[in-house]
Amino acid sequence: MKQGKLVPIHNVQKADECIDFLLKRPRLEMVGLGMLYGRPGLGKTTYASRAAYARGYVYIRLEATTTPKTFAKELLQNLYRSLGMGDYLPVGTTNNIYKQCIQLLLDNEDTVIIIDEIDYAFRYPQLLGSVRDLVDETFAVVILVGMQNAMDRLNQINAYYFDRCNYFYEFEAVSKDDIRMLGTELMNIPCPESLVNYIHFNAAGNLRKAIKIMHMLEVRSKINPIPAMNHI
Incomplete structure (x- = not known):
C-alpha cells in the first residue's frame, strides 16, 4: 500500500473546510478556535498529523502527563521548526516560554496549530486555559481534536x-465513496466495485479497519490471482 498520503475523502474535505473558514474569518471579530471530534478509528489523528506535515501546520499531541510547561515547551519548539527557524531548546519559566510563543504567533498571524487528544486537557483547567489564551491573544488558528x-x-x-x-x-x-477513493489512491492492486463493497461491509464505517482490510487483500493477492478476488 502507498503510505503517508492524505486522501481527500469526505472527512478530510470537511476538516479542510474548518481550517479554511477560520483562516478567512473576520479576525478582529472572531477567534480562530475550532474543534474536530468523533469516534475512534475515523481518521482524526491521521488527518491532523498528515495535514500538519504537508502544509506546515504545528501539530501537538497531548498525553496524560502533559503539563502547562511541557505543552509550552513543545509548542515553542514546533513553532521554531514550522517557521524555518531551526531547532530550539526552550528554557525558563512557563510564563516566559509562553510569552515567546505568543510573540511568534503575533508575528506570524496565519499560523495553524492542531492540538490532538485535547480530551487530556479537560482534567487540567490550567492547561485548557493556556490553549484558550492562544486564540484570545493572537490571530492564530487553533484546531482541537x-x-x-x-x-x-x-x-x-x-x-x-x-x-x-x-x-x-x-x-x-x-x-462507500470514501472506500472507492481510498482503494484507488492507496492500493497497489486493482480495486473493482466488488472489492469496494467487500471492504465497505467489513469495515463498518471504520477507516482504521478499512486500511487493515486493504492491506490483507494486498497480501492475499500475492497468493491468489487478482481476478479471483472479484468473487469475494
Whole structure:
C-alpha cells in the first residue's frame, strides 16, 4: 500500500473546510478556535498529523502527563521548526516560554496549530486555559481534536470556552465513496466495485479497519490471482 498520503475523502474535505473558514474569518471579530471530534478509528489523528506535515501546520499531541510547561515547551519548539527557524531548546519559566510563543504567533498571524487528544486537557483547567489564551491573544488558528464526546465535555467544563469555538465538525463513518477513493489512491492492486463493497461491509464505517482490510487483500493477492478476488 502507498503510505503517508492524505486522501481527500469526505472527512478530510470537511476538516479542510474548518481550517479554511477560520483562516478567512473576520479576525478582529472572531477567534480562530475550532474543534474536530468523533469516534475512534475515523481518521482524526491521521488527518491532523498528515495535514500538519504537508502544509506546515504545528501539530501537538497531548498525553496524560502533559503539563502547562511541557505543552509550552513543545509548542515553542514546533513553532521554531514550522517557521524555518531551526531547532530550539526552550528554557525558563512557563510564563516566559509562553510569552515567546505568543510573540511568534503575533508575528506570524496565519499560523495553524492542531492540538490532538485535547480530551487530556479537560482534567487540567490550567492547561485548557493556556490553549484558550492562544486564540484570545493572537490571530492564530487553533484546531482541537478529540473524542466523540469532546464537544459536550467542553461545554460542560467551560461554557465560555465553548462559545469561543467558531467551528465544530464531527467525523463521520467512512462511506462507500470514501472506500472507492481510498482503494484507488492507496492500493497497489486493482480495486473493482466488488472489492469496494467487500471492504465497505467489513469495515463498518471504520477507516482504521478499512486500511487493515486493504492491506490483507494486498497480501492475499500475492497468493491468489487478482481476478479471483472479484468473487469475494
